[in-house]
Amino acid sequence: MTVSPSDLRDVTLPGGLRVVVDPLPHLATLSATLQLPWGTVVDPDDAMGSAVVLHEWLQRGAADRDARAQADAFDRYGARRGGGIGRETAAVNVACLARDAGAVLPLLAASVMCPRLAEEEYEGARLLALQELAGLDDAPAQRLAEAAVRARYASAHGRSAYGERSHLERLQAAAVRRLARARLVPGGAVLALAGGGDPDALLDLAAAAFAGWAGRAEPLPAPVARPSHRLHVAGEGAQTQIAVIDDAVPPGAPGWTEQALAMAVLAGGMGSRLSTEVRERRGLAYAVASSVHALGGDAYRFSYAGTTPERAGETLEVLLAELDRWRAGVDADELERARSQLRSSLVLTSESSGGRAGRMAADVHRFGRPRPMAEVLAALDAADLTAVNGFLEGRPRPEPTVVTSGPAPRGREVAA
Numbered sequence: 001m002t003v004s005p006s007d008l009r010d011v012t013l014p015g016g017l018r019v020v021v022d023p024l025p026h027l028a029t030l031s032a033t034l035q036l037p038w039g040t041v042v043d044p045d046d047a048m049g050s051a052v053v054l055h056e057w058l059q060r061g062a063a064d065r066d067a068r069a070q071a072d073a074f075d076r077y078g079a080r081r082g083g084g085i086g087r088e089t090a091a092v093n094v095a096c097l098a099r100d101a102g103a104v105l106p107l108l109a110a111s112v113m114c115p116r117l118a119e120e121e122y123e124g125a126r127l128l129a130l131q132e133l134a135g136l137d138d139a140p141a142q143r144l145a146e147a148a149v150r151a152r153y154a155s156a157h158g159r160s161a162y163g164e165r166s167h168l169e170r171l172q173a174a175a176v177r178r179l180a181r182a183r184l185v186p187g188g189a190v191l192a193l194a195g196g197g198d199p200d201a202l203l204d205l206a207a208a209a210f211a212g213w214a215g216r217a218e219p220l221p222a223p224v225a226r227p228s229h230r231l232h233v234a235g236e237g238a239q240t241q242i243a244v245i246d247d248a249v250p251p252g253a254p255g256w257t258e259q260a261l262a263m264a265v266l267a268g269g270m271g272s273r274l275s276t277e278v279r280e281r282r283g284l285a286y287a288v289a290s291s292v293h294a295l296g297g298d299a300y301r302f303s304y305a306g307t308t309p310e311r312a313g314e315t316l317e318v319l320l321a322e323l324d325r326w327r328a329g330v331d332a333d334e335l336e337r338a339r340s341q342l343r344s345s346l347v348l349t350s351e352s353s354g355g356r357a358g359r360m361a362a363d364v365h366r367f368g369r370p371r372p373m374a375e376v377l378a379a380l381d382a383a384d385l386t387a388v389n390g391f392l393e394g395r396p397r398p399e400p401t402v403v404t405s406g407p408a409p410r411g412r413e414v415a416a
Contacts, residue, residue, distance in 0.1 A: 008372055009199045015214035017186035019206045020360050020370045022194040024353055030098040030195035030202075031353035034108060035361040036090045037188030040163065041156040041220055047175045049129055049163020054176050054183075055085040056125040058092065061116035062107070070107070079104045087149075087157055087295060088220055089365055095354055098196035105209040112184055113213045122173040130169070133162040141287070141306060144241040144405045147233050148302055151403050152245050155224035157295050187216025192360040192370070195353035223296040226401070233405040239286075240312040240409050242305045244319060246400040248292045250299035251366035257379045258391035259292065264338035265330045266290055266322070267303075271337070277322050278305060284315040290323075294366060312409035316402065323398050329389040342380055346373065 009021035040051045059081065060067040074081055079096040092111060096104040136143045150158040191210070193202050228246075249255045267274045267290035278288045290303040303323060307315045330338075349355035350373050360370040 007199065008370060009203055010370060011203055013186070013207055013210060013213075015186045015210065015212065016216055017189050017191055017206075017210050017213060018364065019191045019193070019203060020364065021199045021202050022192075022356050022360055022370065023197070023199045023202075024195050024356065027196045027353055028098055029095060029353050030101050030104075030193060030197055031095045031357040032093065032105065032108060033190075033192045033354075033357040033361045034092045034112065035190045035192065035365065036092070036112070036183070037088070037220065037365075038183040038217065039085055039087045039089050040159050040161050041087050042179065042183060043156070043159065043163070044175065044179070047167055047171055047179075048159055049133075049168040049171055050176050050179045051090065051183075052085055052129045052132070052161075052163045053122075053125050053168070053171060054179055055083065055090045055092075056128055057117055057122060057176065058111050058115045058180075059083070060121040060125060061118055062110035063114045063116070065110075066116065066118065067121055070111075073107050074104070077104050079107070085161070087159070087161055091358075091361065093354065093358070101197055101202060102205050105205050109209040109213070112189075113210065115180065115184070117173075117177055117180060119173060122176070126168060126171060129163055130165070133160075133165055133168065136162065140235070140237060140239065140241050140406060141304065143235075144233075144243050144304065144403065145302065147231075147405055148243040148245050148401075148403050151229070151231055151243075151401050152225060152300055153223055153295075154226045156221050157223045157298075158226075183217050185215030185217050186210065186213045190361050190364045192357040192364070194356035194360065220296065223298040225298060225300075228399045228401045230402045231404070232408060233403065234408065235406045237406050238308070239306050240309045240404055240406040242307065242312060242316055242319065243403040243405075244301075244303040244316075244323065244398075244400045245403070246301050246303075246323070246398040247396075248294075248299040248301040250297055251294050252368070255391045255394075257383050258388045260342060261335060261338050261380065261383055261388050262326065262330060262392055263290065263292060263301075264341050265334045266326050268338055268341050273322055273326070274303070274319070278315065278318055282314075282318060284311055284318060288319070309407040309409050312404065320398070320400070323400075327392050327395050327397070329392050330385075332385055335385055335388055339380055343377060346376060346380075 012018045043050045077100040082093040083091045249259045274288045285305040285307040287306040363370045
């Protein structure tokens with residue numbers, strides 16, 4: 001069944017929580033994403049990692065239920081929980097049968113309205129944050145991505161999304177509770193609901209579950225980008241990781257859709273330009289990718305290659321050349337393949353209630369409103385070859401920041 005844009009609900013409750021509902025009446029399930037307007041950018045300067053620990057601690061008991069009782073309460077309805085935290089947002093997710101929404105949504109609400117934050121549960125949350133940070137040691141690509149964000153931003157956005165080890169090792173529960181008091185408020189938060197059930201009834205259930213939750217926190221800091229530079233982060237291993245970071249069009253700005261299509265030509269799969277030129281034809285890198293990321297009102301393109309120290313210089317040259325050639329335009333066949341890829345990805349994701357709820361929450365954060373699927377697909381169809389190549393022609397020559405990590409590159413120079 002096709003849902004028209006008018007079926008979307010977008011309501012702000014009296015306390016400040018924004019509730020968006022995308023009905024999928026053919027589904028028996030309901031997915032909820034509660035997106036909170038804080039992440040690691042709000043960590044105190046002397047307690048980096050507080051937001052990561054708080055996100056985990058929130059899920060370890062609420063109201064009169066300890067962690068075990070809270071888990072049992074969700075399990076009683078077969079509800080599945082999840083979530084995650086980044087630099088600007090934290091999310092708590094739950095999926096259940098639509099018929100159980102009246103019982104499950106209050107459990108979700110309790111986790112943020114009246115979390116227990118019990119002392120006996122704190123150490124487990126802190127140690128888990130330390131373990132996740134330690135996991136970066138075995139994830140060189142993710143470690144490079146973290147270094148690239150640090151190189152991009154002079155503001156708090158450049159902090160690690162995992163916290164700092166020395167801070168986490170000495171972090172006290174009192175500091176995390178202070179952050180909770182300042183940030184666990186509904187102003188700027190979004191509850192996205194997607195799946196079965198009457199949309200107006202779901203709004204009523206959400207209003208009842210979150211009744212009495214009120215307040216607004218200080219706004220997030222604005223991102224501040226650094227000037228372009230080159231940096232090498234020494235590390236062990238047999239591979240050198242390369243990141244190229246340059247400016248991109250932010251969400252909602254003119255050219256956003258054209259950029260998405262052009263990026264799919266550049267890096268949208270095994271047949272993309274980067275995969276073909278860097279990996280397949282020259283065998284320079286075992287992995288290559290490029291994607292656009294947005295924080296606040298800023299956006300950047302993160303292009304990545306993993307290679308050997310001996311071939312790092314040549315790999316970077318070819319990568320930069322392809323990023324520059326991208327500005328010369330795409331051809332009709334490339335554009336249509338890119339359009340098909342993006343349409344397929346959007347439609348497949350939207351078939352899942354969890355994917356739809358997550359996309360709506362992300363849309364509110366990025367665009368200020370949930371975008372109906374029909375609108376997004378129509379924008380993709382409307383961007384023709386002239387529009388995409390006009391966008392690319394107007395893009396400035398990249399002045400990127402280049403970050404390498406791992407063994408020092410050998411041969412051609414990479415990092416100054």
